[in-house]
Amino acid sequence: MSENQVSSTATTQPTAKRLADYxxxxxxxxxxxxxxxxxxxxxxxxxxxxxxxxxxxxxxxxxxxxxxxxxxxxxxxxxxxxxxxxxxxxxxxxxxxxxxxxxxxxxxxxxxxxxxxxxxxxxxxxxxxxxxxxxxxxxxxxxxxxxxxxxxxxxxxxxxxxxxxxxxxxxxxxxxxxxxxxxxxxxxxxxxxxxxxxxxFDLLEDSFTTKTQRDVKLQVFVDKGNLNKAHHAMASLKKAMAWDESRFDLEYDLDIYMIVAVDFFNMGAMENKGLNVFNTKYVLADEQTATDDDFHGIESVIGHEYFHNWTGNRVTCRDWFQLSLKEGLTVFRDQEFSSDVGSRAVNRIHAIKVMKNHQFAEDAGPMSHPIRPEEVIEMNNFYTVTVYDKGAEVIRMMHTLLGEQGFQAGMKLYFERHDGQAVTCDDFVQAMQDASGKDLTQFRRWYSQAGTPELTVSDSFDAAKGIYRLDVKQLTPQRANEAAKLPVHIPFSVELLDTEGNSLVNQLLEVTEAEQSFEFSVAGVPVPSLLQDFSAPVKLHYQYSTAQLLVLMGFASSEVARWEASVSLFSQAVWQNVVRLQQHQPMSLDSSVIDAFRAVLLHESQDHALSAEMLKFPTANSLIEQLDSVDLDALFSARDFVMDTIADGCEDELLARYRDLTSQDNPASRSFKNAILLLLARSADGNEALIQAQFDSAVGMTDSLAALSAAVAGDASCRDELLQQFGTQWQDTPLVMDKWFMLQASVSDDDVINRLTALQQHPAFSFNNPNRVRSLLGAFASVNLPQFHRADGSGYQFLTDVIKKLNSLNPQVAARIMTPLIQFGKFDAQRQALIKGCLQQLIDLPELSRDVYEKASKALAV
Missing domain, CATH: 2.60.40.1730 (tricorn interacting facor f3 domain)
Incomplete structure (x- = not known):
């Protein structure tokens, strides 16, 4: 038995390490x-x-x-x-x-x-x-x-x-x-x-001259034959080095900086001092093999690992419970880097999606933990969206409360005090407080309290006094065996608009009490844009009317708020149809919803990348996190109905806009065009000729993969033929085959488990390679929700059998892909019982890794 394995008997169950015992x-x-x-x-x-x-x-x-x-x-x-x-x-x-x-x-x-x-x-x-x-x-x-x-x-x-x-x-x-x-x-x-x-390896070399005129040698090492795919990574590195000097006044400190790309890697990348080891996914790219999203992802991750040189390496963690000290802070820094060199609104939307699609689920599941956990069994299990992405949101809230100048003063003091030391999250917050003079005593609760705070907002208008009032209540749900949650310090960004879309008030409020009220002098009943730009990682409860959402979609000064309004409009339509299904009534969609998304298509001046995001409708994962209890079958049917109805209702405008965008060759327009193609694939006639034409004429991976994705999403008759063509063309290019495996995993027919079982014998697949496992098997559970959540439990059993195999081979990957199997608290009793049976199979393994044991045991204990 290896040190990472535990017996299934109660006497040898691993014990947790506790922060309090440091x-x-x-x-x-x-x-x-x-x-x-x-x-x-x-x-x-x-x-x-x-x-x-x-x-x-x-x-x-x-x-x-x-x-x-x-x-x-x-x-x-x-x-x-x-x-x-x-x-x-x-x-x-x-x-x-x-x-x-x-x-x-x-x-x-x-x-x-x-x-x-x-x-x-x-x-x-x-x-x-x-x-x-x-x-x-x-x-x-x-x-x-x-x-x-x-x-x-x-x-x-x-x-x-x-x-x-x-x-x-x-x-x-x-x-x-x-x-x-x-x-x-x-x-x-x-x-x-x-x-x-x-x-x-093949070696790409360059240099960077720092602000103090030191020449730093830059080297990117890649597998033989891939040198032409390393240039974007090198350009991203130089861009990140220049940005960190200009934005944070931080200069690189060694004579050489090296990046090595390897195909067998559990993580995305690792910030080892001066010698970063990267998953090939975040280094190799050219237009033939990488999408626009891949290029952006490489730039972001290259930046993230470089920024760790100061926030993680020069100042590091005292203990692993402080992991968010380096990761939350560095995610915030890489998000700011991407926002400064690209679209701030779109990058913010991507960060919000991670929170709402994944982190909220983690907060509500058995692995819920604060961004500074109190105890762990296996540290690898705490490289989580909570520690990383919620940790970044906590840093962002500090930035919001202190402003750029106050935040930078805090960063400077942090490095002056702690360069060359291993420190705690409290040390960081203290530096921010001391440098700015802002009392962050209550704010520290974000580090120690698990769960997603919920803000319930109601409003009223006193016409005689011209006073509009917002009543805000905050509550963080209390789980079994947890102490009562105390109010946290929440930056609450609010804009008030009139019904014509004119901005009346744009203000940052600070919610610190369990119940608070805020009053505004306005001439008439305003439309509130609440929690603008996701100013805090909380769930917002406010009963928006369709009319209010239409105003926000068209006129909110924040582009992120316009997108949020589109998400709310779509979500409301889905939940209304879930209720209709439960009441055995026919589904329907108000024409105003279709008109709202038609307006997105017709908007001439809006950023194409933002328009694309507004047409990338909320995932099933995101919708699940909006309610405490979910009828999965009704949800899947209602979501499909709303998307299909919008596609049918806007087909003429979709086609016209698609044709207009084909002549515009830039990432934002491609994103908009391909979001439209996905909707066209869902329309009544399927537009298969359009899909086939884009696939045949595509000059880069972005358009080629988008056409293939549309064929899969629309269940086109050409789907399997295009998948075969694509797989044959790229069978010798592992990173492209990962994309192909992921699409195979997302095929929404009842034979998909047999498909995935057969693909495990594909020459390009290996259980030893985490990228292949995540793309083919992990994607099935995280993306193909209707098939994973089959009522007969076969999707759960399929993933369980995969985890059993990986348990001894690579426990870290086994534990990471099992996350969808432990987040079952919102589902019906039959599905919960099936999942618990699968988890018990894992617990009963004779030699179970600590990684899998921790997740399975905590899920069964809920």
Missing amino acids: LPPDYLVPELALSFRLQPEATRVTAVSKITRNGEHSRPLVLDGEQQTIQQVLVNGNDVAFEQAEGKLVINNVPSEFELTVVTAISPAANSSLEGLYMSDGAYCTQCEAEGFRRITFFPDRPDVLTCYQVRIEAPKEFPFLLSNGNKVEEGSLADGWHYACWQDPFPKPCYLFALVAGD
């Missing part, structure tokens, strides 16, 4: 010299550490280590007695200062978990966050032990590039066709930021 490390490691002799089955790792006792005590030295064979342990050059058990190496009676040498052997080739040192398509690479370093050598694997690293890598010359953190200080040849390279990182870092890569 203690400083007993020993510090100011210096570490690592030497690697790389071989696939038996890599020798020699770790020589300078260790000092932290405070006055006589406790033993305890080091973390998994999946290693110990060959030698020396203290000050002498053999020493030690104990090894349950992932720990224990040495008693050590001096207050000493040199520790540990020699171990590991097998990168056998490491399918992709944590620690492993092989990816013949190259060596590492992934150490959160707790992967313990699979490389025995070490205090915790983020508050900061160490200066020297690294020597030895390998056969068939691996010409030997890379690690920092600056290269030496290289040369060895006997028997081997060579070596030595690296030194001058900045102390936690072991989770250690990186090593050895392989044969």
Whole structure:
């Protein structure tokens, strides 16, 4: 049984680690010299550490280590007695200062978990966050032990590039066709930021001159034959470096910055100091193989990992409960980067979608946790949308409350106080408070309270006094075994418009009490635009009329508010038809709803990217999060009906607008055009000739994939033929095949499970590759909701069987794709029972990973 597995018996269930139990490390490691002799089955790792006792005590030295064979342990050059058990190496009676040498052997080739040192398509690479370093050598694997690293890598010359953190200080040849390279990182870092890569790559080189006129060498390493797909990543990196200097006054600090793209990677990317390891998905792109969304995603993730150099590397986390300290802050920074260099409204909409489609579900499910969790069983399970994206929203609220100037002053003070330290979320908030003078005492509750606050707003108008009043109540739902939730500090952005669309009031309110009222002097009853730009990550309850939503869609000064109004209009239409179905009445759609979306099509001056977002109707996931209890079958039918009816009612305008947009070659217009094509595919005649024509004439992946997506969404008769053509054309291009697998997973017919089972034998698919698993199998559960939620439970069983296979192969991926299986609280009793039966199958596995155990056990305990 490996250290990551637990017996299913009650006596060996893993225990949770608690934030309240944090203690400083007993020993510090100011210096570490690592030497690697790389071989696939038996890599020798020699770790020589300078260790000092932290405070006055006589406790033993305890080091973390998994999946290693110990060959030698020396203290000050002498053999020493030690104990090894349950992932720990224990040495008693050590001096207050000493040199520790540990020699171990590991097998990168056998490491399918992709944590620690492993092989990816013949190259060596590492992934150490959160707790992967313990699979490389025995070490205090915790983020508050900061160490200066020297690294020597030895390998056969068939691996010409030997890379690690920092600056290269030496290289040369060895006997028997081997060579070596030595690296030194001058900045102390936690072991989770250690990186090593050895392989044969194509290399793209460039440079960047910093604001203090230092030349930094930039290198992007990609698999052979992919050099032409690395240029956008390099351009994105240079753009991010310039932006961080201009917006945050932060300059890069090493002589070299390296990015390596690998295909086998559990995450999107990793910010290892000076040597970022990336999933190929977020590096490789050209117009033939990548969509406009891919280009944007690469720019965003390249920026995110670069921005970590300061917010995560130079200042890091004291413990893993503080993960949002670096991730929430850096997501906010990458969102601002994308907004400053692109469309601020569209980027904000994308962030809101993540919150409403995914984070709200997490808050309402069994894995609900604050952005600073109180306890964890498996840290990998807490790389969540709550920690990242809700964490970013909390940072954004601080920015809203303090303003750009106050926020930047807080950032400057944060770095002055804590550069080179491992700190807490409280340290960050304190710097913001001290620099701005704004009392953030109550605001800190966002870090410690789980769940989504709900704002219920009612209004009234006193015509005699000309006073319009908003009454606001806030409540965060209390779950079983939770303390009562206290009011949080909510920035509440409000615009009031008259019925002609003129702005009367545009103001930021601060909601701090359980109940508050706000009054405004206006001449008549206004139309309120509430929670503009999603000024806080809360659920808003206000009974908008159709007439009010039409005003907001057309005239709100915030483009995001116009989009929000379109979402509300569509959602109301869906829920009205759900009620009709439940009452055995025929479904219908008011003509004013169709007219509203027709107006989006006819709007001549509106940003095409915004118009596209208004036609990308709310997903079923988003709609599910709007109610406490959901009739899934009625929801799926009602949503399809509303989309189909809008498509039929606007078909002439859709066709005209589509033809007009075909001559406009830019990402915004392509997005608008392809949103229209998806609707045309849903219309009564299906417009298959149009879909086929776009597929045949497409000159880039954006239009090609959009046509294929329309064929799948519209269940076109040409669907399988186009899928076959596309798969044959791109069968040797893994990232494109991921798109193909995802479309196969979204096919909405009753044979889709057989389709997915057969595709697991496709030459391009591998259970060992997280990208392939997420695209084919994860996508089925997260995107194809009508088939996943089949009433007979076969969709649940299919995913459960996949998780069983991945449990021992790659527990981290297994746990991540099982999320749709644990969020069942809003469904009918029959579906809940079927899901619980599947979760019990997982609990009963003889060797269950901590990753899967934590999610399954918490779901069953609800």
